[in-house]
Amino acid sequence: KFTFASNANATNVGSMTSIRQSPAGQSSETHGYITGGTPHSNVIEKFSFTVDGNSTSVGSLTITRTYASGHQSTTHGYTGGGNHSSGPPVTDDIDKFTFASDANATFVGDLTVARTGNIGQSSFSHGYSCGGSTGATKYNIIEKFTFASDANATDVGDLTVNKSYCGSQSSTTHGYVSGGNDGSTLNVIEKFTFASDANATDSADLSQTRMEPAGTQY
Numbered sequence: 001k002f003t004f005a006s007n008a009n010a011t012n013v014g015s016m017t018s019i020r021q022s023p024a025g026q027s028s029e030t031h032g033y034i035t036g037g038t039p040h041s042n043v044i045e046k047f048s049f050t051v052d053g054n055s056t057s058v059g060s061l062t063i064t065r066t067y068a069s070g071h072q073s074t075t076h077g078y079t080g081g082g083n084h085s086s087g088p089p090v091t092d093d094i095d096k097f098t099f100a101s102d103a104n105a106t107f108v109g110d111l112t113v114a115r116t117g118n119i120g121q122s123s124f125s126h127g128y129s130c131g132g133s134t135g136a137t138k139y140n141i142i143e144k145f146t147f148a149s150d151a152n153a154t155d156v157g158d159l160t161v162n163k164s165y166c167g168s169q170s171s172t173t174h175g176y177v178s179g180g181n182d183g184s185t186l187n188v189i190e191k192f193t194f195a196s197d198a199n200a201t202d203s204a205d206l207s208q209t210r211m212e213p214a215g216t217q218y
Contacts (some may be wrong), residue, residue: 001013001052001080004185012053013053014047014053014054015054015055015124016034016045016054016055017043017045017054017055017056017057018041018043020036020037020038020039020041020066021037021038021066022037022038022066022067022212023035023036023037023041023066023149024036024037024065024068024069024070024082024120025070026070026071026072026077026078026079026191027072028099029064029074030048030049030073030075030098030099030179031046031047031048031049031115032046032047032049033046033052033070033072033077033097034046034047034055034081034097035061035064035068035070035079035095035097035105035143036064036068036079036082037065037066038067038085039066040063040064040066040084040085041064041066042060042063042064042065042072043057043061044057044058044059044060044061044062044097044104045057045058045078045096045107045199046058046102047196048175057058057185058102058103059097059102059103059104059105060104060105061079061095061104061105062093062095062104062105062106062107063081063084063091063093064084064085065079065081065083065084065091065093066082066083066116067082067083067116067117067118067165068080068082068116068118069082069085069118069119069120069126069127069129069130069132069150069168070079070118070120070191071120071122071127071129072122072127073122073124073127073147074124075098075099075100075215076097076098076099076147077088077096077097077099077109078094078095078096078127078145079094079095079096079105080092080093080095080111080118080120080127080129080145080153080170081093081094081111081114081115081116081118081129081132082093082116083116088114089111089116089134089135090114090115090116090134091105091114092111092112092113092114092115092171093110093111093112094107094108094109094111094127094145094149094152094153095107095108096108104161107149108151108165109145109150109152109153110152110153111129111143111152111153112141112143112153112154112155113132113139114134115132115133115134115135115139115164116133116164116183117131117132117133117134117164117165118130118131118139118164118166119131119132119166119167119177119215120168121168121169121170121175121176122170123170123172123175123194124172125130125146125147125148126144126145126194127144127145127146127147127153127176128142128143128144128147128156128192128194129142129143129144129153130142130143130159130166130168130175130209131162131163131164131165131177131180132164133157133164133165137166138162138163138181138182138183139162140158140159140160140161140162140163141155141158141159141215142155142156142157142158142159142192142199142200143156144156144177144197149200156197156198157192157197157198157199157200158199158200159177159190159200160188160190160199160201160202162182163180163181163182163186164180164181165180165181165211165212166178166179166180166181166186166211166213167179167180167210167212167213167214167215168215169215169216172192173193173194173195174191174192174193175191175192175194176189176190176203176215177189177190177191177192177200178190178206178213178215179206179209179210179211179212179213180211181211184209185209185210185211186209186211187205187206187207187208187209187210187218188202188205188206189202189203189204189205189206190202190203191203
């Protein structure tokens, strides 16, 4: 972890239940959650924000998946899309799990396109899934699904280019997409508004090009 109060190095505060690459992340007010990852996993695990310690396994996703998008409402975590180990190579499934108790996820809807390397942002009312790919085909999709009821996602806008494996961030008003790959590694930061359905705009640049960056928000 690292503090928001000042610029400082991160410190090691614990370990995941196993070594995995590219899981999705979600946050409640009290805990961080880690879902899926490579080797293909369906694990939901959580760790406390108030006490430094290892994460614990608290449930399972409906299928194994990696490179999926992570989202959260005030009450639930969501995991969408990604690559999985059985059946078609990519999925459009959206799972959700409750923060109130330790439990397995349930299937609640579909993304508009099955894909992997998509990223997630969250407003107070909706989860957003952006970009992603199916093999050589990359997407510029911005889609959203409501937290108020279980439902499929709808296409609400476009990124500036087709790309995947980006970083994701959310403010209270906007979603951000940083870096990624459109055939080459990118340094672009683009944003889209939560207030209405609209395309993203190029807003700034990262300090260097990078693929699969992590995102943090307060």
